[in-house]
Amino acid sequence: MKSFDAIIVGGGLIGSATAFELAGEKLRVLVIDRQQPGREASWAAAGMLSPGPDSPEAVPLVPLGKKSLQLYPEFIAGVEKASGITVNFACEGTFEIFAGPQGESARDAMVEQYRRLELAVETISPDAARKVEPSLGAAAEAVAWLPEEATVDPRLLTQAVLTGAERRGAETRGGCAVDSLLCQGGACTGVVAGGEKIEAAHVVIAAGSFCGTISDCSSGMEGKRACYAPVRPVRGQMIALQSESVKLKKVLRSQRGYLVPRKDGRIIAGSTLEDAGFVKQLTPEGIRRILEGTVELAPALVDAKIVEQWAGLRPDTPDHLPIIGPTEMKGLLMATGHYRNGILLAPVTAKIVRDWIVNGKAEFSAENFSPLRFTAARSHARTSG
Secondary structure, eight states: OOEEEEEEEOOSHHHHHHHHHHHHTTOOEEEEOSSSTTOSHHHHOOOEEOOSOSSGGGGGGHHHHHHHHHHHHHHHHHHHHHHOOOOOOBOOOEEEEEESTTHHHHHHHHHHHHHHTTOOOEEEOHHHHHHHOTTOOTTEEEEEEETTOEEOOHHHHHHHHHHHHHHTTOEEEOSOOEEEEEEETTEEEEEEETTEEEEEEEEEEOOGGGGGGSBOOSSSOTTHHHHHOOOEEEEEEEEEEEOSSOOOOSEEEETTEEEEEOTTSOEEEEOOOBOOTTOOOOOHHHHHHHHHHHHHHOGGGGGOEEEEEEEEEEEEOTTSOOEEEEOSSBTEEEEEOOTTOHHHHHHHHHHHHHHHHHHSSOSSOOGGGOTHHHHHHHHHHHHHO
């Protein structure tokens, strides 16, 4: 039976970044993915690195997002050096656009919240924003400037992180579904994948929306994995545009959508939030909504060519917050449920998991994101009932 120091279940950016960090500590690491690694949520993402909250539920995530954004330059430098792949990381900032008669008051409320959360933000007039981005539409009644926000190409980044992890000694197995966990004496001791038993001192579940496809081991731990990671898929549809006349430099974002420039000239437009289960198909309604938001932000894109369309599945949790850290079962850790923030949170998540495995504790406090919060809530519900 083969054995490793750590098995990472899931080869998206979260899983591959964790493998990259652990391999950097000279641990023997295996990454296992049910398909080609990096082809799920990471491949579908736009690549905005924005630590600001997009909803009231996301406010507890801000400190984690800020920390991860601070880690990004060093993370990118290490990945590019190890892999030899340039990932198009850029810190060009974001224009947050507000339309309608309440635009200024909505902008001011956002600015007040950002300042309270110690996030960099400035007010700017629409005319001043258009001097930087001439394509900005007339619907913009108010604009906030977020100077520290960045972007990265998630597809290039995931490829680079996987390559860097392999060059550091990690092993990768694609097209190999993990069927169940191995357990002994109340501890997780490995996995069963492709009919093969593989032992490990640590198993990290980073399977995104597909955590529920992994069966629990026997040993009285039935149902625990599902309780630690109650993740469900939320579909997001996306399109890529190419325009001869519009050359964006900054991200444009509003309540109706966003536009993210790529170095190759493409503009990524998105996105929908749909409770559609594991169905990744595109829909006319989803594409219509994206295009309407796109043309409102930058009317000149009305003649742009659609060069690609796709859909991905974001891993959501009951409280819309990620699940990071050790479980009650020795040897079993979670790194999943990052919802709309997986690209942003990859560096800090990988460091937290690495710290738990290598040092037995995390330098950055992530108690709000512990897998144990769901078991505690479940126990409380049973007691109350």
